Amino acid sequence: MRSPRHVRTSKHSAQHGSQHSSAPVGTTVPADPSRRLSVALACADGDWPHEDWPAPDDPYVGRVLPLSPPYRALRERPSESTESAVDVVVLRCEDPSTAFAELLKAMGAMSAPVIVLSPRRDTETVVEVFRGGAGYLVEGDYCTHMLSSAVMAATVGHTYLSPTACAALRDAARMMPGGGEATERMRALLSPREREVMELLSTGLGAQEIGLRLGLSEKTVRNNLSNIYAKLDARGGTDAVLRWLGAPYSDTLGPLGSTAR
Incomplete structure (x- = not known):
């Protein structure tokens, strides 16, 4: 699987959506919050289920650029306009x-984050997409408001998962070796407050929602997360969640790809 394509947005999750931070070295800077985003919609003709998206008053998404397989238009445009015109790529596929591998091949060196929409909810598929750095929304498990939030979240380095996709990831981590006493020793490195933050993060809440649950400011939650990542030697929220659940990211899921970004 290729290295992560990185999402970047304001964490405005739907009630149970997941926004795991996963911004590696080389991630592009966050999108300008003063403008609405442009989304490349990659799906077969007539296969998009949300004709009313984005709504005219959508606070995050301003325009959608339809793309049909094999998505060559992503690279056929002049490079200077491709990167500036497309903030996020949304892939709808069976x-x-x-399809995800085909899309990444078509994107080439393009660094725009990807969000996958699919009816597939099996653990193997969700983990594979998550390892590739993309968000994942299971059909029937999200609304268009959540989709817009996921797009926005992608622009600031959050990998957004719908509730079913988040549960699949947790199930995968539980089934993988590496838990038990080693996991408890790792968790003991964290303070009681940091453990509370991690438990909420692993259920799919973003920093804003965690702050509301714990009566903390979002800045305080983010400071806690920075300390947690350092203590767990984690590269970000994705890595930290997998370690917290007992599945060390680098050992159990394997490397993210052949090229570090």
Whole structure:
């Protein structure tokens, strides 16, 4: 699987959506919050289920650029306009295991984050997409407001998962070796407050929602997360959640890809 394509947005999740931070070295800077975003919509003709999205008053998404397989238009445009015109790529597909790889190939060196929409909810598929750095929304498990939030969240380095996708990731971590006493020793490195923050993060809440649950400011939650990442030697929220759940990211899921970004 290729290295992560990185999402970047303001964490404005729907009630149970997940926004795991996963911004690696080389991630592009956050989008300008003063303008609405442009989304490349990658799906087969007539296969998009949300004709009313984005709504005219959508606070995050301003325009959608339809793309049909094999998505060559992403690279055929002049490079200077491709990167500036497309903030996020949304892939709607039946089988992410093939369509996601095809999309990444078409994107080439493009660094725009990707969000996958699919009816597939099996653990293997969700983990594969998550390892590739993309958000994942299971059909029937999200609304268009959540989709817009996921797009926005992608622009500031959050990998957004719908509730079912988040549960699949947790199930995958529980089934993987590496838990038990080693996991408890790792968790003991955190303070009681940091453990509370991690438990909420692992259920799919973003920093804003965690702050509301714990009566903390968002800045305080983010400071806690920075300390947690350092203590767990985690590269970001994605890595930290997997370690917290007992599945060390680098050991159990394997490397993210052949190229570090």
